Amino acid sequence: MKICSWNVNSIRARKELLFKWLEEKRKYDIDILCLQELKVEEDIFPFNDFKEKGYECVANAQKRYNGVSICSKLPIEETIKDFGSFFDNQKRLLISKIKGIYIINVYAPHGDLRGGEKYYYKLEWYEKFLNWLKENFSPDLPIIMVGDFNVALEDIDVYDPELLKDSIGTMPEEREALKKLINWGFIDTFRYLYPEKQQFTWWDYIGGAIWKNEGMRIDYIFCTKPLIEKLKDVEVDLWPRRRRKPTPSDHAPIIAEFDI
């Protein structure tokens, strides 16, 4: 079973490329596709296009910002898109149960700049999310948590750690926030399989960063311990990122294969 996480930076702008990629490059080998930054309300999400390709979708989305979806070739057994009073109205989370596994799709806040309002929002969001997890789930359950976490965990996950040490996504408080979340009971599947490998998932649009491989690893596929023995491989697929037309997302998709 292959699960993919991709921040598409607008489903509208990426629809054409996404379906081309799914068909031509992936031959529809993705079983569960988790998207972030849809930037549209649910009524514009292309449910029908996915249905035609054999995917059932759920989405938790809003106009202009944020928005996450889960599309699955396997039946979706349960879905949580209402997180009650834990969060404000930003659509950043979506959970589906598929084949008995909880799929948590996450679009963490960006944070803007150190010390600003959005920076503290990000840190608090991580805290709230961890508290919600603690109250509603257990690390003994089979969970795959994927998404854009907007944090590069270690220096190896940044192309120039010294240059970017005060940049958003690399600062100690942010790393601490994500690590606390992981320590609840997750394993970073990519790092588990490739302890030394440098592999980015995001490259700035500015200055053609993709062509110089100046990026960061801020998209992840995490799983709980009950699933780690079934993990077969994790890869970042550069195909949809290394193009000029149609314009790609600034993120590349990350795909994990589990022996399920």
Add this chain to the structure above:
Amino acid sequence: MKICSWNVNSIRARKELLFKWLEEKRKYDIDILCLQELKVEEDIFPFNDFKEKGYECVANAQKRYNGVSICSKLPIEETIKDFGSFFDNQKRLLISKIKGIYIINVYAPHGDLRGGEKYYYKLEWYEKFLNWLKENFSPDLPIIMVGDFNVALEDIDVYDPELLKDSIGTMPEEREALKKLINWGFIDTFRYLYPEKQQFTWWDYIGGAIWKNEGMRIDYIFCTKPLIEKLKDVEVDLWPRRRRKPTPSDHAPIIAEFDI
């Protein structure tokens, strides 16, 4: 010698289609190309692309609105782009002398709605322009005046005169304004050759008007009497209008051939 007038509705948005058309459809048979609605300042106008194709260009343009240019395979002998205090700062006129003929490129005001501020601006603009012509030119000179005049001269020039009788471009005061200008000494070359033919040059983007041929004739090539005996043909080229991608202008180019 072939002269073409085309409201491109943004030179930026139309550049690709324009050069494709010039090369593939026209085989560079256009000697003088007069464009309207450039919507960019002169520093963005593609002078170099035209130069590579053998055209020398002059432009009178501004940000966002209006803007006219003349591109010529024949040498441009003189150019007038400063009309002193006759007009405000809207860039709607450009005159070049080519082979001893004065080429006047016009982008007349649209007028918005009857009775509004822009409506009176349009009528006054026509008056001012005629006064300027009277002061600076003579109908005995060889003049070709082309452009988007935003007026359909007669009912035959409108797809549904009854439905559109209160619409901008068809109202008596507007027609009167254009007719006064023509009566100074111009001949409507298309109507001269085809007294009965209905041929539009503009179709609304809304409702796919081009596919139902619901348009108006608002773009013209006029000439003074000294040139009328050299007129060979006038045509409206639908090739660049009847496409879906890249998006066409709402106007089609009109081309006149003179035996010069």
Add this chain to the structure above:
DNA sequence: GCGCAGACCG
């Protein structure tokens, strides 16, 4: 319906 501009977000 399709341009552009300016503002905001990332």
Add this chain to the structure above:
DNA sequence: CGGTCTGCGC
């Protein structure tokens, strides 16, 4: 740098 939205012009 590239997405969206709003406002405006045609």
